[in-house]
Amino acid sequence: MSSTTDQTILSQDIEEIVELFAVTPTDTPTSDAERATKLESPKFGTVFTDHMARISWRRDEGWVHRRVEKYGPLQLDPATAVLHYGQEIFEGMKAYRHADGSVWTFRPEENAARMARSAHRLALPALPVDDFIAACAALVRTDLAWVPKAPDSSLYLRPFTFASEPFLGVRPSDQVEFLVIASPAGAYFSGGVKPVSIWVDAEFHRAGPGGTGAAKCGGNYAASLLPQEEAAAKGFDQVCFLDGGSNTYIDELGGMNVFFVMDDGSVHTPELTGSILEGVTRSSILRLAADRGREVVERRIPLAEVVEGLRTGRIVEMFACGTAAVVTPVGRLAGETFDSQIGGGAPGELTMAIREELTDIQYGRLPDRHGWLRRLA
Numbered sequence: 001m002s003s004t005t006d007q008t009i010l011s012q013d014i015e016e017i018v019e020l021f022a023v024t025p026t027d028t029p030t031s032d033a034e035r036a037t038k039l040e041s042p043k044f045g046t047v048f049t050d051h052m053a054r055i056s057w058r059r060d061e062g063w064v065h066r067r068v069e070k071y072g073p074l075q076l077d078p079a080t081a082v083l084h085y086g087q088e089i090f091e092g093m094k095a096y097r098h099a100d101g102s103v104w105t106f107r108p109e110e111n112a113a114r115m116a117r118s119a120h121r122l123a124l125p126a127l128p129v130d131d132f133i134a135a136c137a138a139l140v141r142t143d144l145a146w147v148p149k150a151p152d153s154s155l156y157l158r159p160f161t162f163a164s165e166p167f168l169g170v171r172p173s174d175q176v177e178f179l180v181i182a183s184p185a186g187a188y189f190s191g192g193v194k195p196v197s198i199w200v201d202a203e204f205h206r207a208g209p210g211g212t213g214a215a216k217c218g219g220n221y222a223a224s225l226l227p228q229e230e231a232a233a234k235g236f237d238q239v240c241f242l243d244g245g246s247n248t249y250i251d252e253l254g255g256m257n258v259f260f261v262m263d264d265g266s267v268h269t270p271e272l273t274g275s276i277l278e279g280v281t282r283s284s285i286l287r288l289a290a291d292r293g294r295e296v297v298e299r300r301i302p303l304a305e306v307v308e309g310l311r312t313g314r315i316v317e318m319f320a321c322g323t324a325a326v327v328t329p330v331g332r333l334a335g336e337t338f339d340s341q342i343g344g345g346a347p348g349e350l351t352m353a354i355r356e357e358l359t360d361i362q363y364g365r366l367p368d369r370h371g372w373l374r375r376l377a
């Protein structure tokens with residue numbers, strides 16, 4: 001076996017942890033016919049598979065009781081800490097079906113490591129990387145029939161960790177649950193990739209200096225909902241947030257990082273300042289753009305420079321990126337004092353080339369030259 005192939009299978013250590021998961025099959029399995037109907041055109045995040053993976057944590061025992069059990073409601077005491085103080089973190093990944101039927105995921109070590117960093121910031125226990133990947137593998141293998149086969153569809157994986165101790169005192173929880181649930185997802189853009197419109201919010205922030213912006217936690221999303229709702233009322237698809245310290249630099253969207261392509265071919269994205277979420281898609285795109293010989297620049301990007309760059313034509317493309325939508329072209333960027341069209345309504349050339357290359361790697365249509373894929377089943 002070549003070394004590239006070795007890299008793509010799960011390590012023996014992870015396989016041994018997968019074996020530790022006690023699988024209790026659901027007593028109400030979805031029939032093949034019903035599953036086929038549910039897989040036809042699932043609306044994002046509304047359909048779930050039959051099972052969920054789970055690991056519990058107790059301060060005096062550590063991570064215990066690895067299992068795969070029936071998907072279903074959790075019974076929580078009304079005093080459960082997460083319901084009061086929001087001690088919660090999550091991840092988002094996908095399992096991709098390749099043409100030969102095998103199922104793969106993309107750079108899961110990065111998501112596992114990020115969840116450990118998020119855990120640290122939220123004073124939650126860090127789940128070891130191997131346990132995180134093993135839990136995803138155990139769930140995907142149990143619910144393998146739920147991994148869709150249609151083009152650009154996937155099984156979205158949502159690992160999350162929350163404070164489960166019933167206690168109203170303000171301190172880190174002594175009990176924590178880690179779960180992975182899975183939701184079949186159709187092509188994000190049905191009917192072709194369409195550029196989105198973005199409102200730059202100068203009033204609200206999703207994160208601030210020293211806050212939780214670099215952690216993937218529910219609280220950041222809670223902070224983004226009102227601005228998102230207000231932007232939607234103005235007719236915009238998404239909100240772009242500025243840095244909470246000076247209200248001057250571009251940070252990111254509520255759930256996606258942003259990139260700009262300049263007229264000299266260089267590719268720029270806001271540098272990681274502590275208030276920006278370090279996207280796996282972001283880091284993969286930086287690599288793919290550099291591989292194409294593009295100059296890639298991570299730096300603080302002032303909104304004023306972007307407004308000017310869109311006016312003069314120095315900025316030729318803008319896109320947002322994240323696991324769910326992969327790469328989304330931005331066709332309009334507006335704020336209180338400006339309103340700019342980008343690319344005349346058509347997606348940018350590099351934007352679409354990178355989108356295609358990344359999805360081709362994820363779906364096994366191009367060689368995985370960076371060893372990013374891991375075979376789950």
Ligand SMILES: *Cc1c(COP(=O)(O)O)cnc(C)c1O
Nearest residue numbers: 255256257277279280281322323
């Ligand atoms: C999850 C997320 C992203 C995208 O991260 P990926 O690893 O690329 O999916 C970007 N910004 C925020 C705020 C996020 O929560």
